[in-house]
Amino acid sequence: MIIHGYFRSSSAYRLRIALNLKGLKANLASVHLRRGEQMSKEYRAINPQGLVPSLKVDGSTFTQSLAIIEYLDETRPDPPLLPADPSARAKVRAFAQIIACDIHPLQNLRVLSKLRKDFGATQDAVDDWCRQWIGDGLAACEALLEAQPAFDFTFGDRPSLADICLLPQLFSADRFGVDLSPFTRLRGIRRQCDQLSAFTDAHPSRQPDREE
Amino acid sequence: MIIHGYFRSSSAYRLRIALNLKGLKANLASVHLRRGEQMSKEYRAINPQGLVPSLKVDGSTFTQSLAIIEYLDETRPDPPLLPADPSARAKVRAFAQIIACDIHPLQNLRVLSKLRKDFGATQDAVDDWCRQWIGDGLAACEALLEAQPAFDFTFGDRPSLADICLLPQLFSADRFGVDLSPFTRLRGIRRQCDQLSAFTDAHPSRQPDREE
Numbered sequence: 001m002i003i004h005g006y007f008r009s010s011s012a013y014r015l016r017i018a019l020n021l022k023g024l025k026a027n028l029a030s031v032h033l034r035r036g037e038q039m040s041k042e043y044r045a046i047n048p049q050g051l052v053p054s055l056k057v058d059g060s061t062f063t064q065s066l067a068i069i070e071y072l073d074e075t076r077p078d079p080p081l082l083p084a085d086p087s088a089r090a091k092v093r094a095f096a097q098i099i100a101c102d103i104h105p106l107q108n109l110r111v112l113s114k115l116r117k118d119f120g121a122t123q124d125a126v127d128d129w130c131r132q133w134i135g136d137g138l139a140a141c142e143a144l145l146e147a148q149p150a151f152d153f154t155f156g157d158r159p160s161l162a163d164i165c166l167l168p169q170l171f172s173a174d175r176f177g178v179d180l181s182p183f184t185r186l187r188g189i190r191r192q193c194d195q196l197s198a199f200t201d202a203h204p205s206r207q208p209d210r211e212e
Numbered sequence: 213m214i215i216h217g218y219f220r221s222s223s224a225y226r227l228r229i230a231l232n233l234k235g236l237k238a239n240l241a242s243v244h245l246r247r248g249e250q251m252s253k254e255y256r257a258i259n260p261q262g263l264v265p266s267l268k269v270d271g272s273t274f275t276q277s278l279a280i281i282e283y284l285d286e287t288r289p290d291p292p293l294l295p296a297d298p299s300a301r302a303k304v305r306a307f308a309q310i311i312a313c314d315i316h317p318l319q320n321l322r323v324l325s326k327l328r329k330d331f332g333a334t335q336d337a338v339d340d341w342c343r344q345w346i347g348d349g350l351a352a353c354e355a356l357l358e359a360q361p362a363f364d365f366t367f368g369d370r371p372s373l374a375d376i377c378l379l380p381q382l383f384s385a386d387r388f389g390v391d392l393s394p395f396t397r398l399r400g401i402r403r404q405c406d407q408l409s410a411f412t413d414a415h416p417s418r419q420p421d422r423e424e
Contacts, residue, residue: 048352049310049314051314060299062303064305067303067309068302070302074301086283087270089282089283090279090280093276093279094274094275094280097279097312097313098261098276100309100313101276102263105314105318106318115331118340118341119332119337120331129326129330140261140262147260
């Protein structure tokens with residue numbers, strides 16, 4: 001199993017957590033995003049989108065972190081990363097998609113580069129842009145959790161796809177200086193996840209391709 | 213069953229296609245996005261994110277179009293919107309997520325409003341922004357399809373979640389003036405989908421809340 005990833009990529013971070021929770025080992029093929037290696041002909045033959053992560057497993061290459069994680073969950077179901085009940089699965093997937101669709105893509109490196117290039121955005125303006133989408137999205141996540149009883153993790157007593165998406169997003173919220181103090185539930189979940197080596201071992205600061 | 217949607221929303225359009233393919237009827241509760249109705253206290257009690265669509269069904273309210281469609285597919289499996297094989301499912305989901313995560317959110321109304329407000333973006337600059345993300349994303353979709361045999365639909369001889377995401381994205385590509393001529397496979401799939409009333413009946417121009 002080979003993971004094409006990058007230490008700071010939020011979506012590669014998700015996949016690392018999922019692999020760890022499943023007890024799966026993948027060799028890292030690091031794709032240096034800041035040097036633009038994702039746009040090389042070689043990498044685009046692996047992933048035409050030029051994004052990370054990609055996962056080579058079972059004789060195929062898979063892309064898009066949520067699709068990869070669901071594939072692993074379907075083919076290696078223990079421990080499950082989605083609940084069994086369809087209604088509960090839909091809640092977990094919706095929470096994950098708030099992050100994966102409506103927060104993370106807006107703070108992607110390629111998007112921030114275009115803001116700088118086309119609109120002359122300063123670093124302050126870029127940080128403000130990121131803080132707005134992260135803050136709005138996390139507020140919606142918090143509101144969804146407030147509408148239900150509190151669990152140790154987002155949707156129950158064990159980690160799911162929702163927690164897998166949440167922790168990398170909170171890491172990135174910290175990088176951009178988002179005020180997390182209003183998000184009591186989310187911070188409580190982070191404390192629980194931080195007790196598990198599946199989460200802490202996946203942290204960007206602990207990856208072999210990390211940089212300061 | 214109640215769908216909270218808006219005729220021009222790409223993600224509401226996806227859900228309309230899925231409902232039609234399943235032969236399900238939902239009553240429309242239109243949320244006028246250009247008038248900001250999605251940010252009302254009433255609507256945010258339904259969907260804290262203030263986005264459409266939301267679907268009330270089976271005593272619950274579901275959000276995020278892909279999560280809703282998977283819920284419908286799990287609870288009303290005929291006809292299936294995902295293939296049975298896990299590897300094929302992952303390919304369909306990845307294709308859908310290229311659109312739902314990496315194209316569509318970047319051209320969302322709230323994002324374009326912020327480009328105008330914070331960076332003084334002109335209409336030309338906004339259109340160029342949209343064309344870039346749509347063009348890049350569709351090029352990746354086309355490349356994925358070129359790497360496999362041609363089918364009538366994206367991943368086989370019947371429509372799947374991938375086609376459900378593709379058609380609204382092509383509609384929006386046309387709105388922003390994206391040149392679709394390089395995308396032979398995608399255009400061929402659109403011709404097939406345009407033969408099916410499940411797709412044509414879901415078109416924005418045929419919705420009761422449509423405007424010129």
